[in-house]
Amino acid sequence: MMLRLAITGLLRRRTRTALTTAGVAVAAAMLLDMVMLGSGMRESFRGFLEQQDYQLRMSPRGTMPFDTEATVGGAAALVARVMADPDVEAVAPVLGGKLFVTRGDSVVAAFALGVDPALQADYVLVEGRDIAAPNETVWNGAMLEAAGRAVGDTVRAAAGYDPQLRRYTGARELVIVGRGRFVMLSGGELAAALPLATAQGMQADRADRISVALVRLRAGASADSVASRLELAEPRMSAISTEAALRFVDERLGYFRQLALILASVSLAVGFLLVTTLVTVSVNERIGEIAVLRAIGVAKWRVVAQVLVEGVALSLVGATLGLGLGLITARWLNGILAAFPGLPAAFDFFLFEPSAAFRSLGLLVLCGILAGLWPAWRAASLPIAKTLREEAVA
Amino acid sequence: MSDTRPSRRSEELVLSARDVRRDYPVAGEPVHAVRGISLDIARGEYVALVGPSGCGKSTLLNLLGAIDRPTSGTITIAGRDISSLSDAEATRFRLTGIGFVFQRFYLMPTLTAAENVQLPMAEAKVPRAEREARTEELLGYVGLAGRSEHRPYQLSGGEQQRVAIARALANRPALLLADEPTGELDARTGAEMIEMFARLNADGATLVVVTHDEELAKAARRVVHLRDGVVVDDAGRAAP
Ligand SMILES: Nc1ncnc2c1ncn2[C@@H]1O[C@H](COP(=O)(O)OP(=O)(O)OP(=O)(O)O)[C@@H](O)[C@H]1O
Numbered sequence: 001m002m003l004r005l006a007i008t009g010l011l012r013r014r015t016r017t018a019l020t021t022a023g024v025a026v027a028a029a030m031l032l033d034m035v036m037l038g039s040g041m042r043e044s045f046r047g048f049l050e051q052q053d054y055q056l057r058m059s060p061r062g063t064m065p066f067d068t069e070a071t072v073g074g075a076a077a078l079v080a081r082v083m084a085d086p087d088v089e090a091v092a093p094v095l096g097g098k099l100f101v102t103r104g105d106s107v108v109a110a111f112a113l114g115v116d117p118a119l120q121a122d123y124v125l126v127e128g129r130d131i132a133a134p135n136e137t138v139w140n141g142a143m144l145e146a147a148g149r150a151v152g153d154t155v156r157a158a159a160g161y162d163p164q165l166r167r168y169t170g171a172r173e174l175v176i177v178g179r180g181r182f183v184m185l186s187g188g189e190l191a192a193a194l195p196l197a198t199a200q201g202m203q204a205d206r207a208d209r210i211s212v213a214l215v216r217l218r219a220g221a222s223a224d225s226v227a228s229r230l231e232l233a234e235p236r237m238s239a240i241s242t243e244a245a246l247r248f249v250d251e252r253l254g255y256f257r258q259l260a261l262i263l264a265s266v267s268l269a270v271g272f273l274l275v276t277t278l279v280t281v282s283v284n285e286r287i288g289e290i291a292v293l294r295a296i297g298v299a300k301w302r303v304v305a306q307v308l309v310e311g312v313a314l315s316l317v318g319a320t321l322g323l324g325l326g327l328i329t330a331r332w333l334n335g336i337l338a339a340f341p342g343l344p345a346a347f348d349f350f351l352f353e354p355s356a357a358f359r360s361l362g363l364l365v366l367c368g369i370l371a372g373l374w375p376a377w378r379a380a381s382l383p384i385a386k387t388l389r390e391e392a393v394a
Numbered sequence: 395m396s397d398t399r400p401s402r403r404s405e406e407l408v409l410s411a412r413d414v415r416r417d418y419p420v421a422g423e424p425v426h427a428v429r430g431i432s433l434d435i436a437r438g439e440y441v442a443l444v445g446p447s448g449c450g451k452s453t454l455l456n457l458l459g460a461i462d463r464p465t466s467g468t469i470t471i472a473g474r475d476i477s478s479l480s481d482a483e484a485t486r487f488r489l490t491g492i493g494f495v496f497q498r499f500y501l502m503p504t505l506t507a508a509e510n511v512q513l514p515m516a517e518a519k520v521p522r523a524e525r526e527a528r529t530e531e532l533l534g535y536v537g538l539a540g541r542s543e544h545r546p547y548q549l550s551g552g553e554q555q556r557v558a559i560a561r562a563l564a565n566r567p568a569l570l571l572a573d574e575p576t577g578e579l580d581a582r583t584g585a586e587m588i589e590m591f592a593r594l595n596a597d598g599a600t601l602v603v604v605t606h607d608e609e610l611a612k613a614a615r616r617v618v619h620l621r622d623g624v625v626v627d628d629a630g631r632a633a634p
Pocket residue numbers: 386389418419420425426427445446447448449450451452453454
């Protein structure tokens with residue numbers, strides 16, 4: 001009966017209830033997005049770096065981690081030296097470059113990766129088979145689509161193209177043997193993988209050169225100490241461990257996470273204040289009703305519970321709507337941020353972790369309960385006779 | 395309503411007030427609203443409290459109904475001293491021991507007539523089936539059998555007051571208190587209400603009614619006159 005009283009009370013003030021619920025939903029969505037954003041980038045980076053299962057990344061000193069223009073020579077010897085380190089289990093050399101194919105009159109340019117198919121960690125095969133011969137290649141879906149080709153086709157491809165002279169350099173016949181998902185690339189980017197030697201051979205000045213070497217360590221090896229050892233031994237290269245990269249990212253994202261935390265707290269406060277306002281207003285206009293309930297013998301805590309139910313109902317419905325709204329806005333914002341040039345497609349700014357999401361929304365509902373507590377207790381504790389008298393006068 | 399009919403033994407006191415005082419602390423001089431009232435009411439009595447405005451009728455009624463606490467003195471209702479109850483005990487006592495009828499009906503506006511009547515029973519944890527049966531019985535008793543699903547705004551003042559009476563009777567209280575129950579009603583509806591109270595009393599209810607309405611006071615078998623917070627006349631008092 002008291003529950004009915006609470007619910008019918010909310011329904012009686014439909015517009016106000018709807019507006020407050022909408023407000024709580026927005027606050028909840030914001031809260032959720034901020035929680036998702038706070039952990040999303042970091043976790044995304046981690047998943048991203050760890051999925052390669054290589055703990056160290058060696059690149060020419062003084063270059064950006066994803067830069068493929070810079071290369072180092074003497075690659076075979078370099079790889080052999082790194083392999084000789086007792087803590088190193090495997091080394092995957094990679095050479096970045098371009099691949100050009102024609103489609104009718106137009107030229108399609110893709111990002112090309114020369115890899116060792118047995119060791120590579122740059123793509124995951126989703127169709128066909130992996131590279132097994134020097135003239136074989138794996139493309140991603142975007143590249144197949146842009147070039148109008150399918151797995152199984154043989155194409156003529158070049159490593160260089162001069163648009164003024166319309167001249168190709170390093171042209172080869174290649175067989176597309178598979179389709180892959182390239183983990184480091186953003187969604188729309190065109191990509192192709194070739195055997196390392198083929199990629200080196202197609203480019204005039206890239207013989208025995210690589211852009212990056214991924215290093216897998218034996219179990220128990222300390223990534224940081226191996227990294228500094230390798231940097232000492234190979235002065236042309238810098239080696240960065242996944243852990244160090246994560247620390248670096250963490251440091252950079254620290255401000256970002258702080259901002260997310262502050263905005264999340266603000267959302268929580270806004271939700272709390274909204275519910276408090278509504279409950280206070282609704283309690284104040286029902287002071288008389290509450291005094292009557294008390295006069296006919298309704299226990300104080302039941303009156304308080306009735307008011308609390310209102311706050312809980314508001315924040316529960318608001319939080320549920322906010323969950324949906326938050327997920328939609330997160331996806332939308334993710335779409336905007338993912339278009340940021342140079343970021344891999346697999347990169348998510350907003351990570352939905354059910355436990356964190358429900359914890360934060362639970363916190364919001366808890367705020368809804370607390371919001372009602374004071375106004376409810378105050379109203380239920382007013383002297384009954386005096387309140388009835390004042391209400392009769394009013 | 396045979397179940398509320400008590401045995402008519404005039405010596406069986408439902409209410410006994412002894413030297414009850416109620417001061418309101420107001421800035422400067424405190425207001426002595428009730429200044430030393432002693433009153434005995436036997437089971438089955440129908441008492442009207444009358445007197446000029448401001449003489450302390452409502453204050454006294456609130457004290458008798460345990461929604462206010464006397465500054466001094468004792469009030470015993472159905473053998474229980476209610477002047478020293480804790481808040482929770484007083485609340486429980488109001489729920490089961492007292493039925494209150496207000497001048498302005500004070501129904502819960504969002505609940506139907508039936509739900510308003512059920513409210514005190516639900517609070518007293520009366521099982522649903524019993525609650526519903528009694529609600530039907532009570533609404534029939536006050537002549538609103540067909541209106542149980544109506545909400546207060548769909549009812550006239552007189553009908554709302556009947557619902558309020560049904561609500562007051564819900565938990566079979568020892569004492570029914572009413573503060574100017576005809577105050578908001580026109581003469582005709584007021585007359586119906588007076589009949590209703592007479593019938594209630596005839597069916598065994600012990601009634602204390604505060605009123606300015608001479609007709610209502612006349613219907614009571616005992617009229618207690620107050621002035622300046624004291625009893626000045628107590629006509630028709632049951633023989634001790
Ligand atoms: N809460 C209060 N604070 C201060 N004074 C009060 C309060 N309640 C009542 N009084 C005073 O106590 C006196 C008695 O009031 P009460 O309401 O009991 O009179 P009443 O006989 O019911 O009058 P009426 O017939 O007009 O309803 C009045 O002087 C009134 O002003």
